[in-house]
Structures are given as C-alpha cells and as structure tokens.
Amino acid sequence: MSDQTAIEAKLRQVFEEGVAFNRVLGLKVESFDADAPKLRFDMKPEVIGNPRRQILHGGVISAVLDVAAGFAIHLAASKSRSEEPHDGHFPTIGTIDLRVDYLRPGRGTYFIATGRVVRLGNRVAVAHMDLVNDSGELIATGGAAYMVG
C-alpha cells in the first residue's frame, strides 16, 4: 500500500468512524480529489430542521461544511508533508472561525459537501466550502479559518 493510499485510508477511517458526530450525520468520503475533496450524506430524519417542509437543519449544514473544510485541510496538509515518513498522526488543527451563507432550502435525497483550501500557511489555513443537493443545486457556501501545525 502506497503512502498516499495509507493516508487516505486513515483519513477515511478517522472522519467516517472515529468521530461520533460524523456518524450521526452519516458523512462518507466521496472524493479524495486534492483540489476539491468531497463528503456525502443522505437525507434522513435526524438531519431535518423543519418537519413540515422536510428541509435540512441549518445546524446540519454548518456542521457538514465545518467537517468538509477540516477534511480538505487535513488532506492538503498531509500531502504537503508527504516527503517525510508518515507516522499515522495527523496535524492538530483548530477552527478559528466559520461562516455559512444559506442560499436555498436544503431539499434533496443526498448532498455533497466540497472543501477547497485557498490558503495553507505555516500557521493559518483558510478553506472555502459549498453544499449541493443531488440535482446539483447550490444549497449553501461557507468559509473557515484554522490554526495548523
């Protein structure tokens, strides 16, 4: 197993299985694309915010975008250190802040959250995120800043 494959397997395991709240949301890694990694989750009762309208909870959207940003930054940080022997530990990152723009009601059968790293400094990383539904409609966008290293 190559180093990169090992890193991806470990990242998938941490994000999908290791974090209880991600299991509640049902988050799965959809893509390890280096520039725009993706997570996916399905519509289900636990993620609904308005039972009458059957749309996503605003807090689920913010939570998923936060995870998508962290996932993108972990992936970018692990790639940028791929020369060094990998010891199975991921860098500790801490969220500084998070912003979400809610653009359309969260209707759909499944949803894809994408994170893109727009700045990867020695101390601070910034990611942009978006959430689309199974029709490709843009539900929300966001930005987040993290401490890294």
Place this chain on the structure above:
Amino acid sequence: MSDQTAIEAKLRQVFEEGVAFNRVLGLKVESFDADAPKLRFDMKPEVIGNPRRQILHGGVISAVLDVAAGFAIHLAASKSRSEEPHDGHFPTIGTIDLRVDYLRPGRGTYFIATGRVVRLGNRVAVAHMDLVNDSGELIATGGAAYMVG
C-alpha cells in the same frame, strides 16, 4: 393558561421535540428570558469531535448557536405580536447566514447557549450568540442574520 405561557410551552415543544436534530444534540430550553433566552445540552459521545481530547465537535457548536439564535428570534417575534390572537403558528424564519468564533476548546459536563436579538426589523433580524461551559468559560461566540415575516 396565559397566552405567554402557551407560547412558551409550544416553543419548548417545537424546539425540544419537533426537530429531530435538536433531539440528537439533546437541546433543552433553560430559560425563556426575553433578552437572553438560553438552551442547554450535556456532554455525551455524540457531540464529541476529537475522541482523544474529549472536546465538542466544531459542527455541534455551530449547530447549537444556530438553534439558539433561531430560538431567540422566535421568542422575540412572538412577544412582539402578543397583542394579536395567537394561532399556534410561528412566523417562518429563514437563516441568511451564520458566523462562529471558536475561542476555547469545548470542555465541560454541560453547556449553555444564549441568544440575544440585536436587530428585529420587518424583514431581517440579527442575533448574537454565545456558548459557555459549566464553569462559565466562554467557548464560542457567533452572529446570525435571518429573514422574518
């Protein structure tokens, strides 16, 4: 039962029982104080983001602050219309955007989220929120804008 008591009972039921995701988080109304209503939730495995460090998931923090803001605005909006006969329906509010500043790791046995309405217009409402732990330490602050009416 007075109108205000009826509104509070209905709001509690909607927020605590009617929204599945709020039940996942374990959110309970702690205070109906008009200026600074509060929600409470307990530390438990489902809300942890980093199993090694046993701290709150950043997405849980953003989700709880989103609910606290919505709760404060619903409460303020229902009070500002208390002259009219109350029909059991709450105004439809839609989140425009949400921001969270993460100030300290989310350690504690329980947490209190407070919402404060800083602008209640005909079309747009704005709330500020904060989250403290059981020791009163400030974990996070936030702001959110909503469409109302």
Place this chain on the structure above:
Amino acid sequence: MSDQTAIEAKLRQVFEEGVAFNRVLGLKVESFDADAPKLRFDMKPEVIGNPRRQILHGGVISAVLDVAAGFAIHLAASKSRSEEPHDGHFPTIGTIDLRVDYLRPGRGTYFIATGRVVRLGNRVAVAHMDLVNDSGELIATGGAAYMVG
C-alpha cells in the same frame, strides 16, 4: 442610447462620482459583465495600511469588496427589471453583513475587485467577492448579504 447603456452610464456615474468615499479610494468601473462585474483601483499612499511594508490597508480591502458586492447587486437588479420602464432610480439596497478573508498581503500597482451575485431573492441578495492584484494573485475573498426591494 439603449436602456442598458443608459443604466450602465448612470451606474458608473453613481459609483465613481456620486459617492465621495469611492472617489477617495479611486474606484473605477472596469467591467459591466453581468455575471462578474469588476471595479479597479490603483495603489496610492491613501490606501496603504502599513507604510513600512507598502501593502493595502485591511479596511480599504473590506471597503472595496463591499462596494464590489453592491455594484454587482445593483447591476443584477437593474437587469432583472429591464422590462419595466427605467426611471433613473436604483433600488435601495442595505447591507446586512459583510465578511472578508485576507489571504495574501495586498501588494501591487493596481487591483481588481469582482462581485458575483449568488442569490437574488425578492428580499435578500447575497454576493461573493474577490480581490486580485495586477499579477492575478488572490489577495482577499468575501461575502455579503443585502436587503433589496
């Protein structure tokens, strides 16, 4: 002169000449492209924040991104109403909130700010913005929500 040309001439005059603070910044309309209109300004002493480092003032960046968002929304709103006779008045828009991510030091001889409308509702519009320097480096990104109508 066509209606569209008249609208553009009027918009240019309002943004470049009618608003004193825009004159201080030296903002000029660079493009009326409907999807991504652009403003431009030159480096000059009045926009510098750190005399030693000769980089843009953070407040100048936030101010320019705010104007770029408002410009994009005015342009989109005027186009979406182009069926109606145009009376020379622009819709009143009010900023609800603004966020800026500072990605790189603001070095350059001139700068281009682009606004993109990502939501144009009856009541609320949302725009994303970015600022690049004369080398095409991304200096900052932002988002803003506005009341319209």
Place this chain on the structure above:
Amino acid sequence: MSDQTAIEAKLRQVFEEGVAFNRVLGLKVESFDADAPKLRFDMKPEVIGNPRRQILHGGVISAVLDVAAGFAIHLAASKSRSEEPHDGHFPTIGTIDLRVDYLRPGRGTYFIATGRVVRLGNRVAVAHMDLVNDSGELIATGGAAYMVG
C-alpha cells in the same frame, strides 16, 4: 515618561499619523482603556456612502471596525509584554478575517468605535467591535481574527 505612557504615545502616533488611510477617515484615539479602547471620527463628506440619505459608507464602517480591532489587539499585546524592555517596535499582526453586522443606518455627527479582545493566544487573537453614534445608538458590530507574534 513611564513605559505605559510611552507605548500609548507611540500607538497614538502610529494609528493617527502613520497610516494614511486612517488620516483619510479622520480617526483619533478616544480612549486607551485596556478592556475597551476607543477610536473616534467625525461625520464628513468623505465618509458618506449615500449622498441623498447622508449616512456612513458601509466600507467606512468595516474599515473603522478593522482599525478598532487592530488597535485593541496592539494595545493588549503591548501590555502583556510590559515586563520586557520596550524597543519601540510593535508586534506584527495580520488580519485573518473580518465580519461586520450592519444594524442601523450610520447617522450622526460623530462616531465611536470600540474594540474588545476576546482571545489573545500565542498565535491567534480575536476581537469583537462595535460602532455607536453620538446618541449612543448601535450602528454596527463586528468580529475579527488576527495572527500575532
């Protein structure tokens, strides 16, 4: 002259005189209060955004809040190092991001911007800001994150 007085005199000189854009805005130090330092500026044509309504430009508001946050963090950082001999240099701080909530139209004869440091870490500092007019009305609030050290 005590060290603290010397630091304040230097900070005042840098913020009021050293930065050209601050001079354009007409910013003056109103208070060196450690918990909530204040800047002041007067209404004048250069800061108006809407000539018909005679209200502050949204970009002026964001710019002033950015300066108020940086001022509060510089002041807090210089106090936290007051044991060390002061060499006349201030720590380099870089804005990570900035958010502004616009709550009321910016009417008034003068305005006071206050910054409050809510987190002062080794690497990241966070401030909350507000802007009031000469009647004490809250015009805008904001938050900003900075790299320090």
